[in-house]
Amino acid sequence: MSTASPPAVGARPRFEPQIARRKLAGTSFLGACMAAIGLLLLALVLLLYDVITKGLPYIDLDFITGTPSRRPEQAGILPALVGSIEIGLMVGAISFPLGVAAAIYLEEYAANTLFNRILRTNISNLAGVPSIVYGIFGLALFARALQLGRSPIAAALTLALLIMPVVIIATMEALRSVPDSQREGAYALGATRWQMVRRSILPAAAPGIMTGIILAMARAIGEAAPIIVVGAASFVTFLPTPFQEGFTVLPIQVYQWASRPQDAFHGIAAAAILVLLVLMLLLNGLAIIVRARLSRHLQW
Amino acid sequence: MTTDGRPLVLRRSATERVIELLLASAAGAGIVTTAGIVLVLLLQAVQFFAFVNPIDFLTGTVWSASILPFRFGVIPLVAGTLGVALIALVVAVPLGLLAAVYLGEYASNRTRTIVKPVLETLAGIPTIVLGFFALNFITPELLKPILPEIGTFNMLSAGLVVGLLVTPLIASLSEDALRAVPRGLREGAFAMAATRFEVTRKVIFPAALSGIMSSIILAMSRAVGETMAVVLAMGFNPRLTLDPLEQGGTMAGFIAQITSGDTPQDSLQFKSLFAVGLVLFAITLGLNLISNRIVARFRNRYS
Known part of the structure; x- marks a missing residue:
């Protein structure tokens, strides 16, 4: 029991919930959150709008099946498209x-x-190495030391190293999501570790693994920086074969065309972007289908 | 007993060991890659440093690798890189954090199914496309009307699109950090009659701060290493300038520029790319290590 006299009325701390002010702060913050999301959505919509309105007029069969040209209205992307897919x-x-x-x-x-x-730890660090540094490594190891030159195979090896951490991390997550009862069940039937992995865990993890690989491939197809360093050519009018020097891919073609000052070249750059985005969209669609098909028989 | 006379169990275990060895060597390939990257950068940079004093390289303030007289001072490239990364973070930190808080604390499941794909799509767009967007839309349509003196190629538009590029990274990693905060903390704060905003700002956000910081540093590392968006948006013309309306040059930009031209591979200019690559690699590795360290240090705080 305190015997001290209460402080003077004027100095007495009063409890003021200030509900209205606090609610207003909360509402304004929620408003800011929505604005941020809205801004991101707007950026995405503007980007697609810009690319589609500029690129669509240039897309026709001749563009898909044609080869690059000094004249934008006659230029096509077949070598780059084939290079990307290959x-x-x-x-x-x-x-x-x-x-x-x-x-x-x-x-x-x-x-x-x-x-x-x-x-x-090393794999997570590799995931953080800039793609252009992989390009430098690919140039020194595949193009020069292994004498593959400026060939599609040198580019593919470089990109494979680049996406390896992504593939590994996705696969590890897929394996981790398989319940331990699957492992124990296999062991209980007398399986060795490898038999357990191959017959029991891999099929169960397959949907996740395949999705991871396909999405990693989509990422590789969109990369330009490492391929520039390894040595994609700027003007390729023939279809690339794996070990032959001289190739180009869609992102490089976009880079070449977008770097030119003329508007028409920007138009075909946008058209090439559309083709690239459609290709990536197809891969994403493929990932969804593969995942659905492979997980049809799975249940636990 | 099997045909070769050994017990089945033994033969199995021999196969098992071979398989384990194969799998382990695949995992070890990662180490070889890291070692290879470091070795290539070091060995080639040493060749370059035989001609250019490393001190001059690191402290020089003029970079001119294509116009005589050649000067190899890396400071303008580092400054350009950090300038772009800074603008990117000014955009991405508020956007990414607001998106993360919204997704983690406010959004209904229905809203999440709309917002998440938007972020994932943004994260999946090739960076060259963002560069095209900067050069073709952001600079001429958005920035030019406000800032008439802005150049076709400029650091501001590069920073803006790189910001757009790393926003999903900050959003998704920070959302994970927010979600990792134990329910008890949240419920305790609500029980004290705090509003949702107060719970978020005074309890959840501080508790998740380590994860949020690490996501920001990781985003900075991504921004520092970004190439194609930057090359298209701001060209390559390294100068020691603080004016974001002008052209500039980044380290990654230089590497792309020197390798896409027809510079002879045995020339000094070409060799300089390995020294620049080494600096770039060191900076991004340093940032990634700091980011990992922050996460590791605070990982067990609530478990």
Whole structure:
């Protein structure tokens, strides 16, 4: 019990909930959040609008099946389109086995030793290396040391290294999402570790793994910086083959055309962007279909 | 017993060991890649430093690798890089954090299913497309009417699109950090009659601050390494300037510029790209390590 006299009435702290003011602060903040989301949405809409209105008039069959030209109205993108698809497929073929194997090791085999922790940290660090630095590495190792030159295969190997961390991390997540009861069930039937992984875990993780790979391929197809360093050519009128020097891809073609001052070249650059975006959209669609098909038989 | 006379279990275990070794070597390939990157950058940079004093390189304030007299002072490139990254963060930090708080604390499931794909789409757009957007729309349609003296190629538009590019990264990582804050903290604050905004600002946000900081540093690292959006939006003309309405040059921009031209590969100018690459690699690695460290240090605070 306090015997001190209460402080003077004027100095007495009063409890003022100030509900109205606090509610207003909350509402204004929510308004700011909505404005931020709205701004991002607006940016995306403006970007698509800009590319579609500028590019669509230039898209026709001749544009898809034509080759680059000094005259924008006659230029086509077939070499770049074929280059992108060819390199995308090679990137998938290279990074799929390596990335999945590495992920299986890290997720299903690796004990918690210092070395394995270093492996893990290293992969997250590799994911943070700028793509252009991969380009420098690809130039020195694949183009020069292994003498692959400025060929699609050198570009594909470089891009495969670039997306490897993405593939590994996606695969590890897919493996982690398989419940342990699957593993225990396989062991209980006398399976070895590899039999368990191959017959039980991999099929269950397949939807996630395939989605990860396809999305990584989409990312590789959109990359330009490392390919510039490895040595994509600026003017290619023939269809590229994997080991032959001289190739181009869609993002490089966009870069070449967009760098020119003339409006018509910007138009065909926008048209090439549309083709690139459609290609990526198709890959995303493929990922959804593959995921649905592969997970049809899964249930736990 | 199997045909080769050994017990089945033993033969199995031999196969098992070979398989484990194969899988482990795939995982080890990552280490080889890292070592390879570092080795290539170092060895080639050393060749360059045989001609250019590394101190002059790191402290020089003039970069001219295509116009005589050649000068290799990396400061203008570093300044241009940090300038773009700074503008990008000024855009991306508020946008990304507001989006993260909205998604993590306010949005209904229905709204999330609309907003999340928008962010993911934005994150998936090739950076060359954002560069095109900057050069073809942001500069002429948005900035020119307000800032008539702005150049066709300018640092401001580059910073803006790079900001757009890293916003989804900040939003998604910060949202994860917000979601990781235990329910108890949130409920305790609500029980004290705090409004939702007060709970977010005074309880959730401080609790998630380490994750949020690490997402911002990671975004800065992405911005520093970004190439194509920057090259298209601001061209390459390295000068030591603070004026964002002018052209500038970044480290990644230089590497793209020197390799897309027809500079002879054995020339000094070409070799300088490895030294610039080394600086770029060191800066991004440093930022990533700081980001990892912040996360690791605070990871167990609530578990």
